[in-house]
Amino acid sequence: MTELAHFSLENERGKEGAERPVLRFSGSLSISRFGSLPADLEKVEGPVAAIDLHDVTHIDTIGAWLVHSHALKWDCPIEGADEDASRLIEAVKAGDGSAGEVAVHAHTVPPLQRILAQIGEATIVAGQTLIGLIGFFGATLITGWDLIRHPSRMRWNAVIQRFEVVGVSALGIIGLMSFLIGIVIAQQGAVQLRQFGMEVLTVNLVGRLTFRELGVLMTAIMVAGRSGSAFAAQIGTMKLTEEIDAMRTIGVSPMEALIMPRILAAVVLMPLLGFYSSVIAIIGGGFLCAVSLDIPPITFIQRLREVVPITDLWVGLIKAPVFGLIIGMTGCYQGLQVKANAEEVGLRTTSAVVQAIFVVIVLDAFFAVFFTWVGWT
Structure with a gap:
């Protein structure tokens, strides 16, 4: 067994013939063999002329630090250290800064270079994400075609459950949001139109803006924040706990069992939620017109039928499933x-x-330009 560390304070004759106190260590100067050595060393009052390590059989970093710290305390040299011990003590000495101040040079990057690096990194990440989403879209199409050819493989229970989570559970918050947005649009429009004595055109503003743009767009943003995030978190947690790998191991396709039900629910329910949101926003706008502008509900509805073309409804219903596909795909892809x-x-x-x-939002801008180009204005 390795000997415990010991020390002794002895007087020995130096080269000049004078007596001098020498602190002599012996045994293993490793932390596991210290015992009460550190506490006993604190009782040595000194002065000590030298520290002798001739009888030390082993030394580790803690032992080297112990020797070095007491050599600093008594301002005495260290003698008898072998090559390994000397190298370790020098490393400890260099690390504590006693050998002189250690120059630390902060790595500074010029602001322009840092900005360009961040832009380049963001561009690379965006490109990789775009390529990944395109590949994921292809995998979704292939899985969808396989399910069309083999309908019995479709997990309808999972689809119905996603219908409830994406659609039914969201009716309350989407309805409240849409009602308030309808009130805000009507109120702000009435304030501006009153300057020209055209408050009646508030009906036009509310009707066309909600059916054509804001009803579906605000619903898509709400579904993205509510259901898209849930998709990513659920699938991401399953990926982290290796449940998806386990599904592949037992022969279950994650695309069929996890991805397609969520994407299908988002695609099917987005038109319904968008139409529901538009109707509630119209009700909110009609409520403010009745209270603030003295426009009766019957007059509001009649005016709405006159000024809102059916193409505005089709525009919203065409955009909605595309938005649902984007939300479902993005959430599932990021989760994976x-x-x-x-x-x-x-x-x-x-x-x-x-x-x-x-x-x-980008697709909505493209749709706006496209439908204007085809004459659906």
Whole structure:
């Protein structure tokens, strides 16, 4: 067994013939063999002329630090250290700064270079995400075609459950949001139109804006924040706990069991939720017109039928399933990218919501230009 560390304070004759106190260590100067050595050393009052390590059989970093700290305390040299011990003591000495101030040079990057690096990194991530989404869209189409050819493989229970989560459970919050948006549109429009004595055109503003744009767009943003984030978090957690790998191992396709029910629910329910949102927003606008502008509900509805073309309804209903597809795909895709740790779940969930809203707004702009080009104005 390795000998415990010991020390002794002895007087020995130096080269000049004078007596000098020498602190002599012996045994193993490793933390596991210290015993009461550190406490006993504190009782040595000194002065000590030298520290002798001739009889030390082993030394580790803690032992080297102990020797070095007491050599500093008594301002004495260290003698008898072998090559390994000397190298370790020098490393400890260099690390504590006693050998001189250690120059630390902060790594500074010029602001322009840092901004360009961040832009380049964001561009690379955006390109990789775009390529990944295109590939995921292809996988979704292939899985959808397989399910059309083999309807018995479709998990209808999962689809119905997603219908409830995406649609039924969202009716309350979407209805409240739409009602308030209808009131805000009517109120702000009436304030501006009153300057020209055209308050009656508030009906035109509320009707066309909600059916054509805001009803579906605000619903898509709400579904992205509510259901898209849930998709990413649920699938990301399953990916982190290796449940998806287990499904593949037993022969169950995650695309069929997890992805398609969620995407199908978002695609089917977005037109219904968009229409529901538009109707509630119209009710909110009609309520404010009745209270603030003295426009009776019957007059409001008649005016609405005159000024809102049926194409506005079709525009909203055509955009809605596309938005639902984007939201479902983005949420599921980001969930499948989770790896390494639980922090990834939060990051991917945030990315799913941000990307879904961004793509929805960009597509909405393209739809606006397209429908104007085809004459649906």
